[in-house]
Amino acid sequence: MSAALAGVRIVVSAGPTYEDIDPARFLGNRSSGKMGFAVAAEAAARGAQVVLVAGPVHLPTPAGVQRIDVRSARQMHAAVLSALPCDAYIGAAAVADFTPRMTSPQKIKKQAGQETLMLELVKTSDILAEVAASPQRPRLVVGFAAETEQVAEYARDKLLRKRLDLICANQVGQAGAGFESDDNALLVISAEGQQALGPASKQTLAGQLLDLLAERLA
Template identity: 65%
Template sequence: MSASLTGRRVLVTAGPTFEDLDPVRFLGNRSSGKMGFAIAAAAQRAGADVVLVAGPVHLPTPAGVRRVDVRSAAQMHAAVFDALPADIYIGAAAVADFTPAQIAPSKIKKRPGEDGLDLHLVRTRDILADVAVANPRPQLVVGFAAETDDVDANARGKLAAKRVDLVAANRVGLKGSGFESDDNTLLVHDAAGHVQLGPASKAEIADRLVALVAARLSQESR
């Protein structure tokens, strides 16, 4: 498949978000950012103008890519909408679904006699769903679904619920491909079915995903 994105503007998110509890603790996840960074690099090699909105990861910025660093889900939402409009949006970041209702101004301390700690969490804004109804909307909106179970069913559900064009789903766990790994396997779903990419390195999968996106965009532009 041809992977030309010359003249296209691509917006990619990558990595986790950290939701602060107090000045020393946060809620986070195991995303390394490697998949999203590989996609940004692949899109740039395909000729696109690429903006990468990155959560807190220690990865070098891909050559030719403009990077915006953020920490929280709220900051990522704001950065994404600051970077729109775009022809293609690829939401590879593992964005927190919940954040503490309040951030403690000082370190939360253990108190004598306490057996635990109750946290009040509230929903974060849904970046992918908001991009899918943005005005103007990207021509192609791609979401990611990191699942531990029922990968196909959850990906199909996300495709419909978020009103996106493609969902790239993968199984994650404490071992194997996915988070914190250099390898991955993606099932890329659209309304007609799905195609499997991998198992392979994240760099190779990124090239194949970008080629798939470019081919779809070319077909829709005819």
């Protein structure tokens, strides 16, 4: 395996976040963490020093990777920012946009005749945007955008709005790609243009993505 990333420090976030409602329930999403773990594994195999901030997933730690396990968006935010400085941040995690304002210390019980339950949600910190605006900003900040429609348009907006260097867009909700699948297809967008990767295994896509990153870091 090439050592093209030797001496490069990369922080990767992967997987979902779980936002607790009470001790028995949470708000979450279907991210498996497979894409982010594949990127971390491939980067370490190429000689990079890799810190992997992982949400609640059931995946083995890639060889040579420093893993930090978190549960909530707040915990992921703290772990990622504390891992700076680095040369590249790859935000492959599906971080919750909102979290319950209050977490009940006891299981919320259904009352007799109750037909609805109101939850007040508040916005979580925007990890990607904060990393991109940080005084310790990495040379490369790479985001992911999982969309169900207008994939390129929404991803390009996110790239510009959050001042990212690259964004990797993929369409979820279809068979054989996206969340929970072993395969995927990415549209990698930058200010200069876009490049389609895949369909292929997430391991193959990780290698192709890191080829692009290595070129930019060089």
